[in-house]
Amino acid sequence: MVTASLGQQTTDLLAYIGGWYRSLKSFSLRDEVTAPQGAAVLAADLVEGFCRQGSLASPRIQGIVPAAVGVFQRAYAHGVRRFVLLQDTHSPGAEEFHAFPPHCLRGSPESQTIAELLALPFARDFLVVEKNSLHPALGTDFDRWMDAHPEMRDFIVVGDCTDLCVYSVAMHVRLRANAHDYPQRVIVPADAVQTYDMPVAAAHQLGTLAHPGDLFHLLFLYHMALNGITVVSSLVE
Numbered sequence: 001m002v003t004a005s006l007g008q009q010t011t012d013l014l015a016y017i018g019g020w021y022r023s024l025k026s027f028s029l030r031d032e033v034t035a036p037q038g039a040a041v042l043a044a045d046l047v048e049g050f051c052r053q054g055s056l057a058s059p060r061i062q063g064i065v066p067a068a069v070g071v072f073q074r075a076y077a078h079g080v081r082r083f084v085l086l087q088d089t090h091s092p093g094a095e096e097f098h099a100f101p102p103h104c105l106r107g108s109p110e111s112q113t114i115a116e117l118l119a120l121p122f123a124r125d126f127l128v129v130e131k132n133s134l135h136p137a138l139g140t141d142f143d144r145w146m147d148a149h150p151e152m153r154d155f156i157v158v159g160d161c162t163d164l165c166v167y168s169v170a171m172h173v174r175l176r177a178n179a180h181d182y183p184q185r186v187i188v189p190a191d192a193v194q195t196y197d198m199p200v201a202a203a204h205q206l207g208t209l210a211h212p213g214d215l216f217h218l219l220f221l222y223h224m225a226l227n228g229i230t231v232v233s234s235l236v237e
Helices: 004-022 065-078 142-148 165-180 200-206 213-226
Strands: 039-044 082-088 126-131 154-160 185-189 230-232
Touching: 004 213, 039 065, 039 165, 065 082, 065 154, 082 142, 082 165, 126 142, 142 165, 154 165, 165 185, 165 213, 185 213, 213 230
Parallel strands: 039 082, 039 154, 082 126, 154 185, 185 230
Antiparallel strands: none
């Protein structure tokens, strides 16, 4: 039940979170990551099926490609050599398709890494982790990779969607570190993550669930910060 009190709390909170978002600072690799051999870039779902083709492709997500690629380039120039691409690669009868339309089927063009990343001269260094759900570690080898690299201290997360796979990746790494008392940091540059938009009016017309992109992008960035994730405006050299 929506009450006047809840409405006022919502108004006050959105104003507060808006101020928080506007106050975000850039994150300097040079100043903050003094041991690049202990840093990794984790990319959530930077695949064709969310950028250019298929039922879930979004121009909002395609719009962050230059910023996300820039993170890869700056990180590599700084000496980072660990790049993990966590990518939807679904089975034909994926259970997830009860919640979302079929997308990124294994072997399809949609499941392929975006061309801009593959064009990078260090693309050979990428580790691709295929996943059949929003979660980076359920049914994958991601945690095995994490266990094999205990020297990792900084994880930079980019990609999509802010409230779905990005959130799942960042929260998994953060909570895993908390559970084991690992001295690790998770960094999310706000300009290199994004989510899709399904306005309320369109949701009514299509008979589906609304997904306000601007609101969910903002709320989930804030919620990640509430959980100890370092949310920044952008990543710079």
